[in-house]
Amino acid sequence: MPIYEFRCETCEHQFESLVRKHDESVACPACSGDQLKKLISAHAVGSTTAETPCGNAPCSPAPMCGGGGCGG
Ligand SMILES: [Zn+2]
Structure with missing residues (x-):
């Protein structure tokens, strides 16, 4: 079950x-x-239902892909 992180x-x-x-x-x-x-939660990365900000890119070590490597 996906755990999402939110920021108000x-x-x-x-x-x-x-x-x-989703809704x-x-x-x-x-x-x-x-x-x-x-936000994407570290707990959810790797789950088949998780959405990552990098699409199919393997960005599990870094939730945010600002450093390049998965620049899409
Ligand atoms: Zn609030």
Whole structure:
């Protein structure tokens, strides 16, 4: 089951949440806001259902691919 990491753009609270459906709504536990940025969780990398910011590129050591190597 994929665990997604979210960051609230309202209060910048960061939290993890299980999301079973892509369109499942998640609210910030701190302020109940719904302006959330979905981050990739390290726990979910490698899962067949996980979405990575790098598409098919093997970026599991680095969740964010700013350093190149998977520049798409
Ligand atoms: Zn919040």
